[in-house]
Amino acid sequence: MEVLLVEDSPGDVRLTREALRDAKRSIHLHVATDGVEAMAFLRHEEAQIRAPRPDLILLDLNLPRMDGREVLAQVKADNSLKTIPVIILTTSEAEADVVQSYQLHANCYLTKPVQLDAFECLVKSINDFWLGEVTLPPPSQPR
Amino acid sequence: MIRDISLRKEEGLVGDALWESEEMYRLLLDGIQDHAIFMMDPGGRIVSWNAGAERIKGYGADEIIGRNFSCFFPPEDVGRGRPEEVLRMTAANGRHEEQGMRVRKDGSRFLASFTIKALRDQAGNLRGFFEFSHDLSERKESEARYRGLLEAAPDAMVVVNQDGNIVLLNLQAERQFGYHPVELVGQPVKTIIPTGFAERLIADGTRTAAAALAQQIGTGIELSGRRKDGSEFPVEIMLSPLESPDGILVTAAIRDISVRKEAERHLAQLESRYRGLLEAAPDAMVLVNHSGEIVLVNAQAKKQFGYRRGEILGQHVKKIIPEGFTERLIADVLQSAASAPTPEVRAGLELTGRHKDGSDFPIEIMLGPLKSTEGILLTVAIRDITTRKKAETLLLRTVQELNRSNEELGQFAYIASHDLQEPLRMVASYTQLLSKRYKGKLDSDADEFISFAVDGANRMQRLIQDLLAYSRVGTKGKDFGEISSEEALEQATTNLRGAIEESGALVTHDPLPTVLADDGQLVQLFQNLVGNAIKYRNSGVPQIHISSAKSDSKSGETKWSFSVKDNGLGIESKYFEKIFGLFQRLHKREEFAGTGMGLAICKKIVERHGGSISVESQLGQGSTFRFALAGSKGKS
Numbered sequence: 001m002e003v004l005l006v007e008d009s010p011g012d013v014r015l016t017r018e019a020l021r022d023a024k025r026s027i028h029l030h031v032a033t034d035g036v037e038a039m040a041f042l043r044h045e046e047a048q049i050r051a052p053r054p055d056l057i058l059l060d061l062n063l064p065r066m067d068g069r070e071v072l073a074q075v076k077a078d079n080s081l082k083t084i085p086v087i088i089l090t091t092s093e094a095e096a097d098v099v100q101s102y103q104l105h106a107n108c109y110l111t112k113p114v115q116l117d118a119f120e121c122l123v124k125s126i127n128d129f130w131l132g133e134v135t136l137p138p139p140s141q142p143r
Numbered sequence: 144m145i146r147d148i149s150l151r152k153e154e155g156l157v158g159d160a161l162w163e164s165e166e167m168y169r170l171l172l173d174g175i176q177d178h179a180i181f182m183m184d185p186g187g188r189i190v191s192w193n194a195g196a197e198r199i200k201g202y203g204a205d206e207i208i209g210r211n212f213s214c215f216f217p218p219e220d221v222g223r224g225r226p227e228e229v230l231r232m233t234a235a236n237g238r239h240e241e242q243g244m245r246v247r248k249d250g251s252r253f254l255a256s257f258t259i260k261a262l263r264d265q266a267g268n269l270r271g272f273f274e275f276s277h278d279l280s281e282r283k284e285s286e287a288r289y290r291g292l293l294e295a296a297p298d299a300m301v302v303v304n305q306d307g308n309i310v311l312l313n314l315q316a317e318r319q320f321g322y323h324p325v326e327l328v329g330q331p332v333k334t335i336i337p338t339g340f341a342e343r344l345i346a347d348g349t350r351t352a353a354a355a356l357a358q359q360i361g362t363g364i365e366l367s368g369r370r371k372d373g374s375e376f377p378v379e380i381m382l383s384p385l386e387s388p389d390g391i392l393v394t395a396a397i398r399d400i401s402v403r404k405e406a407e408r409h410l411a412q413l414e415s416r417y418r419g420l421l422e423a424a425p426d427a428m429v430l431v432n433h434s435g436e437i438v439l440v441n442a443q444a445k446k447q448f449g450y451r452r453g454e455i456l457g458q459h460v461k462k463i464i465p466e467g468f469t470e471r472l473i474a475d476v477l478q479s480a481a482s483a484p485t486p487e488v489r490a491g492l493e494l495t496g497r498h499k500d501g502s503d504f505p506i507e508i509m510l511g512p513l514k515s516t517e518g519i520l521l522t523v524a525i526r527d528i529t530t531r532k533k534a535e536t537l538l539l540r541t542v543q544e545l546n547r548s549n550e551e552l553g554q555f556a557y558i559a560s561h562d563l564q565e566p567l568r569m570v571a572s573y574t575q576l577l578s579k580r581y582k583g584k585l586d587s588d589a590d591e592f593i594s595f596a597v598d599g600a601n602r603m604q605r606l607i608q609d610l611l612a613y614s615r616v617g618t619k620g621k622d623f624g625e626i627s628s629e630e631a632l633e634q635a636t637t638n639l640r641g642a643i644e645e646s647g648a649l650v651t652h653d654p655l656p657t658v659l660a661d662d663g664q665l666v667q668l669f670q671n672l673v674g675n676a677i678k679y680r681n682s683g684v685p686q687i688h689i690s691s692a693k694s695d696s697k698s699g700e701t702k703w704s705f706s707v708k709d710n711g712l713g714i715e716s717k718y719f720e721k722i723f724g725l726f727q728r729l730h731k732r733e734e735f736a737g738t739g740m741g742l743a744i745c746k747k748i749v750e751r752h753g754g755s756i757s758v759e760s761q762l763g764q765g766s767t768f769r770f771a772l773a774g775s776k777g778k779s
Binding site: 009011012015018091112114115116117119 | 564565569573575576608
């Protein structure tokens with residue numbers, strides 16, 4: 001499974017990577033540290049010409065250069081990208097952020113828990129649900 | 144026979160000059176309507192006729208000229224030879240006056256008063272006669288009419304002649320002065336009006352009675368009237384002229400103005416008393432007329448504005464209150480005073496006053512109308528509010544400062560806690576990860592070090608979360624609504640079900656009321672208190688009971704007093720206040736977990752709801768926490 005994690009904190013990247021370690025399925029985790037890199041990856045631009053199409057996008061909201069809200073808007077406006085489930089994974093609990101994300105057609109919104117175990121649990125749930133239970137759209141476009 | 148002069152002219156018998164003056168004479172005669180004036184020849188035949196004669200006797204000039212004047216006499220007089228006799232007497236005496244019956248053209252009779260004069264030429268020859276007469280019945284009629292009017296008049300009416308004597312008076316006059324009419328007719332008017340009336344009628348060398356009279360017509364003159372018994376009373380007289388053949392008479396309407404005078408005196412007395420009060424008033428008081436001019440200042444006002452009385456009286460009020468004291472304001476107050484039965488006072492107008500030296504100071508004025516003999520005036524009470532204004536400004540500024548400061552603090556607390564969370568999360572997560580992955584793989588020192596680090600990070604996380612929760616009580620507080628406190632308690636116990644099951648605690652409650660509160664915070668409040676009661680339990684089954692009691696506050700609002708009673712460890716009295724402080728704990732970390740924020744949060748919530756929280760307790764015997772909330776507006 002190809003997962004794109006858009007996250008600027010290396011600490012969180014590592015934690016997520018650790019938490020996604022799963023015996024049952026093999027997950028390739030790709031990381032973009034800001035919105036610009038994320039869009040380049042998704043659009044196979046420049047160095048990312050050979051980037052695979054992710055099955056799932058984990059998106060933080062507060063990113064440098066181009067923030068997560070902008071990425072969300074662009075992905076969901078793009079006919080070839082909008083079918084990829086986007087999961088907002090952020091520290092923000094602000095109602096405004098929640099509302100805006102859903103309005104921009106995020107598939108779901110998750111607040112990063114403060115405690116480690118809770119965080120690990122959450123990432124596991126994402127793994128089990130979105131990559132296990134959910135039927136993802138078939139690869140629709142040739143590369 | 145002397146014929147009509149115009150005929151004579153035509154015949155060329157009379158010269159032009161003579162004719163012209165006679166023509167003017169004719170015009171004059173024709174102007175007279177009240178009297179018949181005509182000429183006769185020595186035999187009594189009519190040679191000239193005026194309009195008055197036409198009116199009184201009923202004959203037109205062309206009908207009567209040439210006829211004998213005996214046709215005016217009643218037949219019986221003609222039979223007696225009266226007409227000739229009259230002429231004979233007139234010729235003999237030169238003039239004859241008489242009153243007798245005459246007959247009109249239509250045969251009706253009337254009493255006439257007539258005067259006949261004999262006309263003789265320079266040689267003394269009788270040339271004819273000249274009659275001047277009027278209808279006495281008309282005179283009598285008009286006299287009767289006049290008398291009727293007099294009697295009907297509501298005021299006392301008196302008719303006085305040019306000598307100052309009373310010729311006529313009405314019933315009211317008799318009554319007012321206490322006389323019989325006969326007692327006053329012919330008496331000098333001085334009898335009833337000792338001074339001021341008769342003098343006005345006297346024609347002196349410089350003016351005629353008519354002119355003197357003309358000056359008095361229409362104006363009411365205030366004089367003094369004297370009754371028969373000698374007592375005097377104030378009167379007002381109004382004069383009007385009356386023509387009579389005896390000369391000009393004066394009709395005086397005399398009105399008793401005792402009542403009015405008394406009212407005026409009373410008013411003047413009230414006014415002087417009021418002015419006295421004004422003078423002595425502790426506030427600056429100024430009386431202003433409808434044009435805005437100052438008519439009175441009291442001592443305090445002079446002192447406050449720095450003027451002497453003479454300098455400020457008559458000035459416009461703008462001099463001491465430059466702006467805001469508009470004509471509109473004055474008109475408003477005066478108008479409402481005129482129409483309203485009780486005077487309305489306008490209070491609390493804040494304006495600016497100006498000292499004599501030109502410096503301004505803040506004032507508060509109070510306006511009220513005052514009915515006086517000069518009309519309605521405006522009383523203005525002026526209070527110097529400089530000190531008050533300074534205090535108000537200071538207060539306002541302090542409040543603004545405080546608000547700003549509070550907001551800053553609130554923001555600071557929030558930002559601090561929020562932004563501290565991020566790096567803290569990293570520390571806590573990775574130390575925990577370290578602990579998980581390397582426990583037992585490093586030496587025991589490493590294990591211990593790691594466990595202290597993890598512990599510290601965890602505590603810090605909890606502290607920050609509690610601090611955030613504390614600051615959110617204010618910043619994220621919702622508006623109050625009508626909340627069922629029973630439902631809030633139920634939610635709290637649901638949230639605590641883990642701890643309740645684990646401890647086997649028994650949580651009971653009396654029926655609880657509907658209160659005015661923030662629902663989330665009410666749940667939090669119950670949760671903290673019940674949670675504490677479970678946490679700090681004694682041996683045995685923890686029993687927690689929540690009850691409430693109604694109390695009416697001073698302002699009539701309903702207040703509900705809640706109590707959360709437990710059978711836990713209890714608290715020493717010296718800590719009763721300390722426990723509500725921030726991060727205050729009474730136990731070691733090893734004994735009981737907790738950050739010491741729980742009760743601080745409870746206190747903040749209760750205080751936000753306008754109440755207060757307290758505890759009663761005995762060590763080893765449990766505690767009762769009490770707090771009060773405002774009741775709902777409706778029934779609970």
